[in-house]
Amino acid sequence: MRSLLKVAALFALLTAVFFSCKKDAKETPLPQEAISQQVLDKIYELGFGNKNVARHPEGYLVEGDIVITEEDLRSSPDRKLIRVGDEEQYRTTNTVTGLPRNITVRLNSSLPARYTTALNSAISRYNALGLRITFSRVTSGGNIVINPAPSGAGYLASAGFPSSSGNPYGSVLVNRSYLDTWNINTVTSIIAHEIGHCIGYRHTDYANRAYSCGGSAVNEGQAGVGAIHIPGTPTTNAVSGSWMLACIGNGVNRPFISSDITALNYVY
Numbered sequence: 269m270r271s272l273l274k275v276a277a278l279f280a281l282l283t284a285v286f287f288s289c290k291k292d293a294k295e296t297p298l299p300q301e302a303i304s305q306q307v308l309d310k311i312y313e314l315g316f317g318n319k320n321v322a323r324h325p326e327g328y329l330v331e332g333d334i335v336i337t338e339e340d341l342r343s344s345p346d347r348k349l350i351r352v353g354d355e356e357q358y359r360t361t362n363t364v365t366g367l368p369r370n371i372t373v374r375l376n377s378s379l380p381a382r383y384t385t386a387l388n389s390a391i392s393r394y395n396a397l398g399l400r401i402t403f404s405r406v407t408s409g410g411n412i413v414i415n416p417a418p419s420g421a422g423y424l425a426s427a428g429f430p431s432s433s434g435n436p437y438g439s440v441l442v443n444r445s446y447l448d449t450w451n452i453n454t455v456t457s458i459i460a461h462e463i464g465h466c467i468g469y470r471h472t473d474y475a476n477r478a479y480s481c482g483g484s485a486v487n488e489g490q491a492g493v494g495a496i497h498i499p500g501t502p503t504t505n506a507v508s509g510s511w512m513l514a515c516i517g518n519g520v521n522r523p524f525i526s527s528d529i530t531a532l533n534y535v536y
């Protein structure tokens with residue numbers, strides 16, 4: 269397994285792009301306002317890496333594409349660590365309650381048609397699983413609204429976690445300077461990934477982002493409490509890529525793999 273992981277890491281190094289922190293000489297770096305040690309400590313306490321924390325219009329951006337809001341900073345979510353097989357880990361924070369429940373998703377009308385195609389495909393991926401949570405695209409209102417990220421944003425997309433009252437995170441931002449031209453299956457995978465955050469899933473490889481992002485392992489926050497192992501799930505799919513891996517490159521498609529489906533069924 270170790271050598272397979274090395275191959276995967278090397279492959280990732282060559283192809284993967286952070287959902288954030290993309291190193292591109294053409295981009296000007298984001299303005300890094302000082303973030304207080306108190307905030308960094310709280311982010312770590314919540315179980316997230318507190319390296320490379322950036323300001324975001326909705327709060328703070330951690331682990332590339334996850335928004336931590338002021339409400340999150342004040343909360344103590346009931347975290348669950350779900351381990352599927354040897355490599356795949358899906359940690360949840362708050363989850364969406366009131367199941368069975370349909371979540372409506374709306375695209376900002378300024379986004380081109382390819383986003384409708386991608387969102388419809390992402391929704392189909394979820395709805396095909398027969399979960400107690402389903403999604404539908406709407407053209408007004410919407411529990412989750414997908415908007416363009418501010419120009420110059422240093423991430424591919426962003427989203428946050430459900431509220432303590434059990435509602436999904438309501439905002440996904442997409443970086444049009446990449447997603448307007450990226451492979452449609454990759455855009456579908458990115459939207460499905462951000463919806464995954466909105467309903468409470470963390471990065472599968474949060475404990476070792478080197479897995480999908482390349483580079484060396486980074487400390488991704490405090491150890492989780494009460495790991496839940498789901499027995500009898502395959503480990504062989506680990507390399508092929510969970511939909512909640514932290515990094516993705518253009519051309520990569522990440523439909524749900526069996527361990528993703530196990531983790532989705534476990535919660536929903």
Ligand SMILES: [Zn+2]
Pocket residue numbers: 287333334461465471513514
């Ligand atoms: Zn993510």
